Amino acid sequence: xxxxxxxxxxxxxxxxxxxxxxxQRAPETFAPLARQLLPAVVNISxxxxxxxxxxxxxxxEMPQAPPGSPFEEFFRDFFNRNRxxxxxxxxxPQRPQRRGQSLxxxxxxxxxxxxxxxxxxxxxxxDEINVILQDNTTIRAExxxxxxxxDVAVLRIRTEHPLSAVTFGNSDDAQVGDWVLAxxxxxxxxxxxxxxxxxxxxxxxxxxxxxxxxxxxxAINRGNSxxxxxxxxxxxxxxxxxxYSPSGGSIGIGFSxxxxxxxxxxxxxxxxxxxxxxxxxxxxxxxxDEIAEALRLPGGARGALVARAQEGGPAAAxxxxxxxxxxxxxxxxxxxxxxxxxxxxxxxxxxxxxVVIWRDGKEExxxxxxxxxxxxxxxxxxxxxxxxxxxxxxxxxxxxxMVAPITDELRQRFSLRAEQxxxxxxxxxxxxxxxxxxxxxxxxxxxxxxxxxxxxxxxxERIARLRQQNRGVAxxxxxxxxxxxxxxxxxxxxxxxxx
Numbered sequence: 001x002x003x004x005x006x007x008x009x010x011x012x013x014x015x016x017x018x019x020x021x022x023x024q025r026a027p028e029t030f031a032p033l034a035r036q037l038l039p040a041v042v043n044i045s046x047x048x049x050x051x052x053x054x055x056x057x058x059x060x061e062m063p064q065a066p067p068g069s070p071f072e073e074f075f076r077d078f079f080n081r082n083r084x085x086x087x088x089x090x091x092x093p094q095r096p097q098r099r100g101q102s103l104x105x106x107x108x109x110x111x112x113x114x115x116x117x118x119x120x121x122x123x124x125x126x127d128e129i130n131v132i133l134q135d136n137t138t139i140r141a142e143x144x145x146x147x148x149x150x151d152v153a154v155l156r157i158r159t160e161h162p163l164s165a166v167t168f169g170n171s172d173d174a175q176v177g178d179w180v181l182a183x184x185x186x187x188x189x190x191x192x193x194x195x196x197x198x199x200x201x202x203x204x205x206x207x208x209x210x211x212x213x214x215x216x217x218x219a220i221n222r223g224n225s226x227x228x229x230x231x232x233x234x235x236x237x238x239x240x241x242x243x244y245s246p247s248g249g250s251i252g253i254g255f256s257x258x259x260x261x262x263x264x265x266x267x268x269x270x271x272x273x274x275x276x277x278x279x280x281x282x283x284x285x286x287x288x289d290e291i292a293e294a295l296r297l298p299g300g301a302r303g304a305l306v307a308r309a310q311e312g313g314p315a316a317a318x319x320x321x322x323x324x325x326x327x328x329x330x331x332x333x334x335x336x337x338x339x340x341x342x343x344x345x346x347x348x349x350x351x352x353x354x355v356v357i358w359r360d361g362k363e364e365x366x367x368x369x370x371x372x373x374x375x376x377x378x379x380x381x382x383x384x385x386x387x388x389x390x391x392x393x394x395x396x397x398x399x400x401x402m403v404a405p406i407t408d409e410l411r412q413r414f415s416l417r418a419e420q421x422x423x424x425x426x427x428x429x430x431x432x433x434x435x436x437x438x439x440x441x442x443x444x445x446x447x448x449x450x451x452x453x454x455x456x457x458x459x460x461e462r463i464a465r466l467r468q469q470n471r472g473v474a475x476x477x478x479x480x481x482x483x484x485x486x487x488x489x490x491x492x493x494x495x496x497x498x499x
Contacts, residue, residue, distance in 0.1 A: 027179065027232070030181060030193065030195055033181065033230070033232065033234055034181065034183070034193045036234055037166060037181070037183060037228075037230060037234055038134055038183060038191055038193070039133075039134050039164035040107055040108045040163075040164040040165050040166040041105065041106075041107050041108075041134070041166075041183040041184065041191070041227060041228060042105070042106045042107065042108060042116060042131045042132060042133055042134075043103060043104070043105060043106075043131070043132040043185040043188075043190050044103065044104040044105060044106045044116075044118050044122050044123065044129065044130070044131060044132075044141075044155075044185070044226060045101065045102075045103055045129075045130045045131075045132060045138070046101065046102050046103075046104075046122070046123055046126035046128065046129050046130070047101050047126065047127060047128045048101075048102075048125055048126055048127050102122070102126075103185055103188045103223050104118060104119065104122030104123075104185065104223060104224075104225045104226045104227075105118065105122075105183075105184035105185045105223065105224055105225060105226045105227030105228075105240070106118035106122070106131065106155070106226045106227065107166055107183075107226075107227065107228040107236065108163055108164065108165045108166065109165055109166065109167065109168070109236075109266070110165055111162075111163040111164060111165040113156065114156050114157040114158055114159065114163065115144075115154065115155070115156055115270060116131055116141065116154070116155040116156070116157060117152070117153070117154055117155075117226070117239065117262070117266055118153050118155065118225075118226030118239075119151050119152065119153060119225045119226035119239065119241055120146045120147060120148050120150075120151045120152060120153045121151055121225065122153065122225050122226045123143065123146070123153050123155070124146070124148075128140070129141040129142075129143060129155060131155065131157050132190070133161065133163075134190075134191055137159075137161055139157040139158075139159050139161070140157070141155040141156065141157050142155065142156045142157070142158075143155055144156055144269055144270055144273060145268075145269030145270070145272070145273040145274055145275075146269070147265050147269060147274075147275045149210060149275075150210055150257060150261065150262065150265050150275075151241055151257065152239065152257065152262055152265045152266065152269065153226075153269070154266055154269040154270050166228065166230075166234065166235070166236055167235055167236065168235065168236050168237075168259040168262070168263040168266075169231055169233060169235025169236060169237045169259055170235075170237075170259070170260065171214065171237045171238060171258035171259040171260045171261075172258075172260055173231075173237075174198050174201070174214060174231060174237045174238075174258075175198065175201075176197075176198050176199065176200060176201060177197055177198065178197060178198045178231065178232070179195065179196075179197055179231075179232050180195070180196060180197060180198055180216055180218055180229050180230060180231060180232075180237065180238075181193060181194070181195050181218065181229070181230040182194045182195075182196070182216065182218040182219065182220055182224060182227060182228070182229050182230075182240055182254070183227055183228060183230070184220070184223060184224035184225075184226075184227030184228075184240060185223045185224065185227065186219075186220075186221035186222065186223040186224050187221060187222060187223050188223055189223070192224075194218045194219035194220070195218055196216050196217040196218030196219070196252070197216065197217060197218075198214060198215070198216055199215040199216055199217050199253070200214075200215035201214060201215075203215045203255060204338060205242060205255055210261065210341060210342050210345065211338070212258055212261060212342060213241070213242070213255040213256060213257065213258070214229065214237065214238045214255065214256045214257075214258055215253065215254070215255055216229060216238075216254050216255075216256060217252040217253070217254070218254065219250040219252070219254075220240050220243050220250055220254035221243070221249055221250045222249075224240045224254075225240065225241060226239060226240070226241075227239070227240045228240070229256040235259075236259050237256075237258070237259045238256025238257055238258055238259060238262075239256055239257040239259075239262050240254060240255075240256050241255055241256060241257050242254070242255040243255070261342075264346065276349050276372050276373075277344075277345040277349070277372065277373040278344045278345055278346070278347040278348065278349055278351070278370040278371075278372075278373065279313070279314060279344065279349075279370060279371040279372055279373035279374065280313070280314055280315045280320075280340075280344045280368065280370065280371075281309065281310040281312075281313020281314050281315045281316060281371065282304075282306050282307075282308065282309050282310065282313070282315045282320065282326075283306070283307045283308040283310070283483055283484065284304040284305060284306055284307060284326070284337050284340060285304075285305050285307050285337060285485050285486060286301075286304075286305070286336065286337040287301045287302060287303050287304070287305050287325060287336075287337065288301055288488065289301050290473050290488035290490065291305060291473075291475060291486060291488045293472060293473050293488075294449070294471070294473040294474065294475035294488050295325065295358065295361075295450075295475065296361055297325060297358055301336075302327070302334070302335055302336065303325040303326055303327045303334050303336075303337075303358065304325065304326045304334050304336070304337040304339075304340040305323075305324075305325050305337070305486055306320060306321070306322055306323065306324045306325070306326065307322060307477075307483065307484045307485050307486060308322055308483070308484045309321050309322060309324075313371065314368050314369055314370055314371045315368060317368075317369070318355070318366050318367060318368035318369065319366045320355065320357065320366060320368070322447065322450075322477060322484070323359070323447065323450035323475075323477065323486070324357040324358065324359050325357060325358040325359075326340060326355060326356075326357055327356045327357060327358055327363065328354075328355070328356040329343050329344060329347075329353065329355050329356075330343070330347055330351075330353035330354060330355070331354075344370070345373065347370055348370070349370055349371065349372040350369065350370065351369070351370050352367055352368070352369045352370075353367070353368055353369075353370060354366075354367055354368075355367070355368050360450075393426050393427070393456075394456035394457075394459075394460065396459065396460065396463065398433075398491065399432065399433055399434050399463075399489050399491075400428060400429035400431075400432020400433055400434040400435055401425055401427070401428060401429070401432070401434045401439065402425070402426050402427035402428075403423045403424065403425055403426065403445060403456050403459060404423070404424055404426050404456065405423060405424075405454075405455055405456065406420060406421070406422065406423070406424050406444070410424050410426070413442075414441070414442035415442070416442070416444065420444060420479070421444075421446065421454055422444040422445055422446035422453060422454060422479065423444065423445045423446075423453055423454070423455065423456055423458075423459055424442065424443075424444050424445075425439060425440070425441055425442065425443045425444070425445065426441055427441060428440060428441060433489050433490055434489060437487045437488075437489060439478065439487060440480065442480070442481075443478050443479070443480040444478065444479045444480070445459060445476055445477070445478055446477045446478070446479055446484070447475075447476065447477030448462035448463065448474060448475070448476055448477070449462055449466060449474060449475050450475065450477070462474070463491065466491060467491055471491065472490060472491060473488045473489065473490050473491065474488070474489050474491055475487075475488050476488075476489060
């Protein structure tokens with residue numbers, strides 16, 4: 001079974017004292033709760049066909065000689081004569097395919113319909129899926145749907161055998177320090193109960209756009225994937241999915257998908273076999289303190305900065321544009337950039353929602369009709385080449401940049417798109433503010449302080465205006481190999497820049 005293993009930095013957490021009354025709330029035993037929950041937790045066994053060579057299931061593949069070499073024809077003739085089933089070779093019956101097998105965990109949420117929840121990576125690529133109950137009854141399962149983006153899968157089993165089920169709880173109620181139980185099938189042992197606490201909330205472990213994991217120190221190992229994390233009321237508050245482990249075994253850092261995220265996915269997979277997510281159609285980046293200063297955003301760094309509103313997307317159609325900061329989406333506060341994709345995805349496709357943005361020094365509200373998140377969001381564009389311009393590099397004083405208008409020669413030199421507009425960076429001074437922000441030759445400045453620029457003179461004029469206004473930071477819209485982003489550069493107080 002494949003199990004997600006990730007590496008995170010160590011986190012030091014302080015401990016606080018608890019009162020004797022709080023200490024008395026710790027359970028003396030988990031036995032009654034474990035006895036109640038165990039029958040609803042299942043083992044998942046999958047098999048996957050592996051193509052075997054006729055007559056020699058474990059034989060290596062035929063050696064490959066370099067094309068055109070003297071040995072190429074020799075190897076081909078020799079193996080064809082001796083390969084079973086080939087003309088001139090021995091005739092042997094086809095051996096059955098070998099089967100790869102993996103083990104994981106799951107839990108039943110509907111006993112009447114036989115609905116089982118597990119991780120997508122537990123059953124991904126399987127030709128056959130079996131659910132094994134606590135009493136070792138094995139039942140063939142039908143796959144209703146999967147969602148790789150959140151690593152959730154839903155199965156159905158049909159049986160006359162009596163089943164037990166558990167329910168989803170409210171994961172938002174789970175607090176750091178609360179007791180939790182994990183039940184699953186570690187290393188194929190089956191029916192294993194471990195206890196711990198909620199160690200942290202809202203963990204982003206770089207597994208996808210919708211990361212919001214519950215961290216727990218309840219022992220989770222290989223084979224626990226897809227198993228439930230229970231609160232003390234016996235409700236599922238998480239689906240155990242990943243561990244931090246240099247060795248592959250539990251060291252007390254495991255991660256679970258919150259039930260409030262998973263339950264919505266499960267309903268869609270159960271009813272329709274796929275997940276429909278709201279789609280806004282923007283490329284976003286984090287609002288840093290310097291970006292907030294440059295935009296005069298009250299309340300400091302918050303929200304999601306729109307680097308690009310995708311052409312033809314819902315955001316562009318509703319009036320959102322590059323440089324806007326999304327502060328609230330359909331009433332939900334966007335505290336930081338990574339919150340926005342999850343908030344948008346939770347809304348209904350086709351719904352018209354209000355979006356509060358920061359633009360030109362004030363809040364505005366626009367109305368957006370959400371689209372459906374496409375499987376492939378890649379877009380292509382083409383345009384006629386811009387007319388050639390004389391290349392006259394200009395130094396941006398105090399920033400460590402030399403810039404020039406885009407010419408055919410620079411377009412070819414830096415592999416710029418035919419339709420690319422703006423001012424190209426031709427040189428970055430070492431140890432300059434621009435170098436510290438990882439600007440590189442070939443990056444193209446398309447905006448300064450949310451105003452489009454097409455010539456070096458326009459860039460200089462925008463910077464001069466900001467200095468006259470005693471602004472400390474200029475916000476550059478830059479397009480590079482990784483797409484468009486906003487880069488704050490300090491205009492004074494750094495490495496001899498004008499004060």
